[in-house]
Amino acid sequence: MSTRETSVAGQFYPSNPQEVKKVFDHYNQILEKHFSKDDPIWQLHPRAVIVPHAGYMYSGFTANIALKLLADQDIDRIVIIGPSHRVYFEGSSIADCDNYHTPLGDLPIDRKLACELKEEFGLQYYPDAHHEHSTEVQFPFIKAYKPDVTVEEIVYSDEKPERLAPIIKRLLQDPKTAIVISTDLSHYYNIQKANHLDSICLDAVKGLDRAKLHGGCEACGKIGVEAIMIVAEEIGLEPVLLDYRTSADASGDESQVVGYMSAAFVEKR
Template identity: 65%
Template sequence: MTIRKAAVAGQFYPGSAEEIKAMLSHFNKVLEEHVQRPELLQTKTRAVIVPHAGYIYSGFTANVAHRLLGNSGVKRVAVIGPSHRVYLAGTSVSDYDLYETPLGDIPVDRVLAQELMGKFALGFVPEAHHEHSTEVQMPFIKTYLPEARVVELVYGDESPGNLAPVIEWLLKDPDTGVVISTDLSHYYDIEKAKALDSICLDAVSKLDPRELQRGCEACGKIGVEAMLIAAKNLGLEPVLLDYRTSADASGDTSQVVGYMSAAFV
């Protein structure tokens, strides 16, 4: 039995189940106290965009989306994120049996993984899967969809036009959810960051992939563009959930990273 061992537990997110549960409980308490539209928390969605920084910076933003994804009750989740560590041509599908998290192992949907490989000619590049952009999503999935299986897709030098049909095919199954992982701009001052990030936010809110090319600097822009294409083709509507920067946690406005979450309904 092959296990995708947790690579960034204790770094990007807590290494113990108790700490993760406490952190997510805190996020939900703050969310429930400050949400402007309480009915939003009842939203059911099977497709979300989430950030992937350390939980102290972007965990609140990601948690909102994962909580809504949990409302859907899907049986499997495809987590799609960019490769940060290794060069990768195309997209790799994880072909493990289990995905390790501090909250317990998550079974990998091997049947779905094999279907993706066969239908879309995707491979399995093991070294590409020591990837934080996808791993940080797994404790959220284990929390909000404890019975779900997962499939991890990591892309590198890929075309949104190639990835969009994969997302569409996944979402045509009512028991499947999709998580698109991305952060926004990196290491600009707060004013510049917000200006660049507003381009990304506008593109998502308008379902306009072309808008992304006007200055959006999301590290997972390929996945976001593919999601927008798929959402348009499937008749889904975007809902922006949260936007903030690392300055909200650190107080440092000189070099910030931007984070957003969105749902498609």
Template identity: 70%
Template sequence: MSTRETSVAGQFYPSNPDEIQSMLEHYNQILDEHLKENDGVLQLKPRAVIVPHAGYVYSGFTANIALRLLANSDIKRVVIIGPSHRVYLKGTSISEFDTYQTPLGALLIDKPLVADLKERFDIGFVPEAHHEHSTEVQIPFVKTYTPDVSVVELVYGDESAERLSEVIEYLLDDPETAVVISTDLSHYYDIKKANTLDTICLDAVQTLNDTELHQGCEACGKIGLEAMLISAKKNGLRSILLDYRTSADASGDESQVVGYMSAAFVE
């Protein structure tokens, strides 16, 4: 069997499973202390989520809120979609490995769905693209909260939001499939400028206004973000903003920050 090995374990997140579990337990302790049951947030059953992809020290808390919610739904597979940071990519690549390794154990890759998407949407496989951190950092969360699901990894480069939205719409036709969209927000502005730019992204997500993204949103995964908003509107989903923060919340440095958000799309 072929395996999608970890590429950034020990860098973006711990390579030690106990350390991963300790971090997630810490995030959840904070969540449980600050969110009451009657708030309804922890009972959401998202069809799709948006999550960041920095190191866990910076964006793990934000990602955890959204990915934890996947456990509320009766899903059998999770499709993770993220932008390519390491190689130039024309279009989208889909992982053809048999399993996806994590420090917590492996997850099966949904080979029937991979074959279906490859044929239906003419998606190729570029092995070099699948050392991508924007997708990989989500997998330990998926393994923790939905350990029995299969996964599919899609990494896009020079792709159109319209074409990617067709893939997402097809995936959402199956109620047992959840979609994870990976993106960070603005990069390396001071905190005031970052908040201004990120607010454009946040407003677009909350109103499902994909055209607003082109009015100053600087998300690195803007193509995936736009595709998700297009798909959400067509599928009658509503969006709920779960968290927004910047790297300054962890580092204390407000001179150059990166923005992070998480959101859920529910019926």
């Protein structure tokens, strides 16, 4: 059996399972202080979420809100889609392994799905592209919160949102499948500039405004974000912003920050 081994465990997040659990417990203690059990946020039923992918100390709390909310849904498959930071290639690559390793244990990869998507959409498998932190940092959350699901990982490089959107739409035809879109926002501006640029991204997502997304948003995963916006508009999903912050919230350094957001896409009522 082939396993997608971890590439950034011990760097972006702890490699020790007890340390991972301790981090998640810390996030959830903060959530309990800020949101009561009756808060409307816990009544959301997302089909897809947007999450950041920096080191846990910077963006883990923001990701945790979305992934914990997603785990409360009646789903049995999660597909994580993120940009390639290390390897350039044309199109999108789908993981074609048997398992995805995390410090908390392995998650089974849906190889049948991988074969179907390869055939339907011409996806390839570029192994080097899957040593990718934008997707990997999400899997310990999934193993902790939804340990019995199957997973799949799609990493894109030179891709167009219009080509990625039909894949997402096809996946969401199954009500037991959820999508995770991975992106950070602006990189290494001072806090004022970062807040301005990131507000463009936030407003664009909130309004499903693709034109605004191209009016200054510097999200590294903008392709994936635009793809889920296309699908949301087509199938009637409503975006709900969950959290926004920058690395300055953790480091205190406002001179060069990275922005992070999380959002949920829920069925309109």
